[in-house]
Amino acid sequence: MNGNRPKNFIYEIIDKDIEINKWGGRVHTRFPPEPNGYLHIGHAKSICLNYGIARDYNGKFNLRFDDTNPTKEEQEYVDSIIEDVKWLKADFENRILFASDYFEQMYEWAVKLIKKGKAYVDDLKLDEMRDHRGTVTEAGKESPFRNRSIEENLDLFERMRKGEFKNGEKVLRAKIDMSSPNMLMRDPVMYRIIHSSHHRTGDDWCIYPTYDWAHGLEDSIEGITHSICTLEFEVHRPLYDWFLDELEIYHPQQIEFARLNLSYTVMSKRKLLELVQESFVDGWDDPRMPTISGLRRRGFTPESIINFAEIVGVAKRDAMTDIALLEYAIREDLNKRAQRVMVVLKPLKVIITNFDEGKIEELEALNNPEDPSMGKRTVPFTKEIYIEQADFSENPPKGYHRLVPGGEVRLRYAYIIKCDQVIKNEKGEVIELYCSIDPDSKSGSGKSTKKVKGTIHWVSADQSVEIEARLYDRLFIVEDPAGEKEKDYRELINKNSLEIISGAKAEPFVKSAKAGDRFQFERNGYFCVDSKYSTESKLVFNRTVTLKDTWAKSLKQ
RNA sequence: UGCCGGGUCGUCUAAUGGUAGGACAGCGGCCUUUGGAGCCGUAUGUAGAGGUUCGAAUCCUCUCCCGGCAGCCA
Numbered sequence: 001m002n003g004n005r006p007k008n009f010i011y012e013i014i015d016k017d018i019e020i021n022k023w024g025g026r027v028h029t030r031f032p033p034e035p036n037g038y039l040h041i042g043h044a045k046s047i048c049l050n051y052g053i054a055r056d057y058n059g060k061f062n063l064r065f066d067d068t069n070p071t072k073e074e075q076e077y078v079d080s081i082i083e084d085v086k087w088l089k090a091d092f093e094n095r096i097l098f099a100s101d102y103f104e105q106m107y108e109w110a111v112k113l114i115k116k117g118k119a120y121v122d123d124l125k126l127d128e129m130r131d132h133r134g135t136v137t138e139a140g141k142e143s144p145f146r147n148r149s150i151e152e153n154l155d156l157f158e159r160m161r162k163g164e165f166k167n168g169e170k171v172l173r174a175k176i177d178m179s180s181p182n183m184l185m186r187d188p189v190m191y192r193i194i195h196s197s198h199h200r201t202g203d204d205w206c207i208y209p210t211y212d213w214a215h216g217l218e219d220s221i222e223g224i225t226h227s228i229c230t231l232e233f234e235v236h237r238p239l240y241d242w243f244l245d246e247l248e249i250y251h252p253q254q255i256e257f258a259r260l261n262l263s264y265t266v267m268s269k270r271k272l273l274e275l276v277q278e279s280f281v282d283g284w285d286d287p288r289m290p291t292i293s294g295l296r297r298r299g300f301t302p303e304s305i306i307n308f309a310e311i312v313g314v315a316k317r318d319a320m321t322d323i324a325l326l327e328y329a330i331r332e333d334l335n336k337r338a339q340r341v342m343v344v345l346k347p348l349k350v351i352i353t354n355f356d357e358g359k360i361e362e363l364e365a366l367n368n369p370e371d372p373s374m375g376k377r378t379v380p381f382t383k384e385i386y387i388e389q390a391d392f393s394e395n396p397p398k399g400y401h402r403l404v405p406g407g408e409v410r411l412r413y414a415y416i417i418k419c420d421q422v423i424k425n426e427k428g429e430v431i432e433l434y435c436s437i438d439p440d441s442k443s444g445s446g447k448s449t450k451k452v453k454g455t456i457h458w459v460s461a462d463q464s465v466e467i468e469a470r471l472y473d474r475l476f477i478v479e480d481p482a483g484e485k486e487k488d489y490r491e492l493i494n495k496n497s498l499e500i501i502s503g504a505k506a507e508p509f510v511k512s513a514k515a516g517d518r519f520q521f522e523r524n525g526y527f528c529v530d531s532k533y534s535t536e537s538k539l540v541f542n543r544t545v546t547l548k549d550t551w552a553k554s555l556k557q
Numbered sequence: 558u559g560c561c562g563g564g565u566c567g568u569c570u571a572a573u574g575g576u577a578g579g580a581c582a583g584c585g586g587c588c589u590u591u592g593g594a595g596c597c598g599u600a601u602g603u604a605g606a607g608g609u610u611c612g613a614a615u616c617c618u619c620u621c622c623c624g625g626c627a628g629c630c631a
Contacts, residue, residue: 034631137559181560183627192629211631235561235626313570318624322568325581455590523591551592
């Protein structure tokens with residue numbers, strides 16, 4: 001394999017397996033989501049891991065829906081998951097598979113276990129079964145129905161399938177060991193009765209396999225070699241192995257790794273669903289959500305997420321990854337590829353006193369200083385322009401490099417201007433500046449040797465387009481909202497996670513921007529045309545991430 | 558106090574008995590027509606105690622801490 005392959009314990013296991021020819025040199029992984037919600041960045045890590053392994057070992061990668069519970073699953077989720085996995089460039093070669101396609105085979109295997117005396121139908125009610133299960137420190141008790149005859153079990157199980165019983169009336173359980181120290185081995189449920197329509201099989205079935213029963217069978221049917229899952233399934237592994245061994249069928253290896261946790265967000269599907277249902281956010285694809293669709297709408301590139309998944313690594317210890325690492329990944333990517341553009345978010349009008357009214361001077365600007373092949377564009381300069389309110393100060397803090405009364409600053413790709421007069425309204429707020437340009441200081445002219453410390457961005461007042469900018473901040477105010485003992489995570493939501501700026505002024509270049517287009521607004525950050533609210537007459541931009549701002553940081557100290 | 562798993566810079570992750578390294582974050586500097594980017598430099602870590610060994614993050618013993626497991630969820 002190539003030398004710069006990721007080095008983690010799973011690759012080591014696979015290397016060894018190949019060495020001993022365990023699977024005939026084959027590598028086949030899968031991503032097995034339940035279609036009960038949208039995928040998030042934690043799933044992205046798993047997708048990249050599983051697909052990456054298949055890619056690195058010239059193996060195969062399946063997308064398989066673990067759709068064994070019709071009460072929670074919907075087609076909408078199936079669709080979004082397929083879109084997200086494709087977007088992440090994980091190539092499943094059209095193998096979109098469904099556990100529900102294996103229901104008949106699973107049923108036959110359950111019959112096989114019954115015939116072997118390894119499974120039985122139990123009439124215990126939910127709470128009775130709980131009582132019989134024991135606790136982590138006490139052994140459980142056997143069900144009075146545990147020793148029914150094989151014939152009776154066969155008959156009852158068939159009648160379960162036919163729909164003769166109501167929800168909860170009976171279950172099929174594996175006959176293992178009610179006193180096992182591993183609670184999962186205390187006669188786990190294999191089938192439960194659920195009279196509801198399944199998004200794919202409709203009303204064909206009223207008994208549905210549980211995860212523990214189904215998952216290994218799915219892997220086995222598909223010829224998976226390495227069944228990679230998260231740490232909480234570690235205690236399930238003996239059960240995974242038990243079913244496959246008892247059935248004497250192809251037996252993949254389950255390997256567990258630590259799921260991704262990201263600071264200042266939550267990562268459980270249940271909590272994300274609640275954020276959506278309780279309208280804390282604007283849907284699953286709200287740009288503040290850690291969902292793949294949210295990140296996409298926010299302006300993240302698939303490459304940045306794939307790279308993030310790589311640099312975050314894979315291990316078995318619980319971890320909380322700093323969201324700064326994700327921000328680093330997208331900045332690094334966008335810095336190299338994003339079209340630069342000047343946009344004034346909070347405009348302050350500047351009148352150039354020594355520039356002719358009505359004159360439009362087209363100035364050259366680099367589309368991306370990091371990549372000359374992206375070429376140049378022109379930006380119109382006129383008598384009235386806007387600069388950022390924050391780029392002018394009457395009482396500048398120490399170290400301020402921008403415009404001050406009587407001071408000079410460079411307008412990017414244009415001239416050096418001097419602030420001659422400050423106009424205020426009756427409330428004393430600065431509303432306008434009168435400035436003069438130094439005609440010899442035109443960018444690229446080489447005439448001026450004058451050096452000024454600051455360079456600020458600007459936009460022509462009449463040669464500009466008004467846009468809306470949505471500035472996002474972290475969704476929560478604490479690092480680990482789900483881990484907080486005293487408070488519900490909902491109380492820890494950042495009330496200022498969204499700021500809508502409606503009167504921003506952009507240079508004409510952005511006029512033709514289409515949904516999903518990404519830009520760097522110079523000195524402000526990376527922005528992406530929103531796919532939901534942006535229209536041709538009113539462009540709406542999402543701020544993907546700010547630029548690093550060492551000045552703002554130094555001000556805080 | 559049952560079983561399973563895990564503890565390496567602030568964070569994530571390497572080192573598989575032989576110089577504890579990288580990335581992010583931090584700090585300092587250089588450079589800069591983005592206070593961006595880039596470049597250079599720098600501090601910070603093996604949970605604790607014993608033991609084995611010429612040599613231990615790594616092997617052994619004990620202790621401590623963290624996570625998972627008592628759904629007919631996955």
